[in-house]
Amino acid sequence: MTAATAIRVRGLSKTYKKTEALRGLDFDIPAGQITGFLGPNGAGKTTTFRALMGLTRPEGGDIEVMGLRVPGELNSITKRVGCIIEEPGLIKAHSGRVNLRIAADTLGFGHDRIDELLEFVGLTQDAGRRADEYSKGMRQRLALAAAMLGDPDLLLLDEPLDGLDPAGQHAFRARLRALADEGKTVVVSSHDLTDIEALADYVVVIDLGRLVSQGPLEELLGSGGTHVVVDEGQRSRDALSKAGFESRFEAGGVVVDSVDGSAIVKALAAHGIYPSEVRPSRNSLESVFLGITGEGDV
């Protein structure tokens, strides 16, 4: 395991009664980045997170978190990892501030970071309100603050954006980005590809308890070619074909399977066609995911 790897998992397997949740899962997660941990419902995301935190005992495989082995060095790992998996465990009858005090006492951390964390998650003004008066987005931000009480190097967040409105998602993503910019490793699981595409630097895709794909988001999305907006679509495609370019109609224009924009413009201009817009056409994460898994329900 290299110093730049925050999590290394090899051959992880877990069976619940007759259901194989994880089937020899392998993946690496780089340190200091935001990693999207993707998979359809039932892919094994939560089981993997629980195994990383030592809450599920796998039948086989090796796990290293921050260079420490699970379960042998869990006591050291717990102090360096903050997590929100499934229910955040807030006490709704208490205020946000008291919830953080209770969490700090229970987890064995001091109270000295509470004000700073309330400010970081944007809850300073609402710190005295009861948690049951919070919106879902505010509760998620409070849970994030609780997960950060020990100033962890690694954050494991299971579906943190689920159920948040667009403004709440934006605010939450901005805070996760700020953490990554500080050098923290953030792992966010989701079944929503749009969430991950807007957030992640690196992506791990699993399905049926196995790794499907992993790599930097940009690399995974690759280039979808060049999107050209022209008035004469069919004549443009003919011109491009004669110049050796493959093309198709898509989204109000023509998408050419090449990233060489100047060559495309030159080929069109040779036939008296001048595009009103030329821009790179990137694959969506959804199309990549569907391509590598064949899944319709993500």
Add this chain to the structure above:
Amino acid sequence: MSLLHAEYLKVTRRKLFPTMLALLGFLMAFVGVLFYVILPALPESQGGGGLVPQRPGAFIFGAQQVAGQAWWFAVILATAVLGGEMASTVWATSLTRDSRKVGHIGSRFLVFTVASWLAFLAGTAVWAAITWVFAEGSGSPELSEWLGLLWKFILISGAWTSVGLGAVAMTRSIALAMGIALGVSFVDSIVAPFVDLYEQISLTAASNGIFDVGGDGPFSSLIPGGDMSTTQAISVLAGWAAVGLVLTWWGLQRRDA
């Protein structure tokens, strides 16, 4: 101290605690009115005319009833709070770690035991008020008898709290843990009067025995533990508390929920 404070905050603001307290108070008031007002007024053919506790013994009789019947308070509190925490990964991560495990278990045991103890005292206060107003006879127990209730209640609530904690730590399920505790209480109270050997270690019998209800008291023959000495009752209650705490520790060793 911080763990104790955290548990205190968790328990005090839960609706569960005042709800159960109100229920216990209502039950004791109802039983008191039933004993002192309704049953004596009924003709014998309809169940009236039975033995009715009289002052001053009626006060301690009621306290014994609270301790013997309100075990569910300690069990529900322990299973609901710890079980709820086990369902939350943040707390479960903390609870299943070796570091501070003794502190986590100890703080919960202490806070839940004291909370149940306060509930027992509140139930006894309701009973005492009803007794004061409606019971026949005169006088009240010696101060030493009232003070004796304090440590007797602590032992009983501690034993049942421990059983609740052990059950939920082993099962990781609030419903299953409550079912097990209910089963223990039911089987315990059924078996104890009929199997002498088991009566010597019965939690129900010890909960009665600690009140020294033996001798020629009117209800002693009906109550398991009537012949148990106070010393033995203390030992049995402490033993159940220890078993429950060991089961709690063992249950939290298991990482697989």
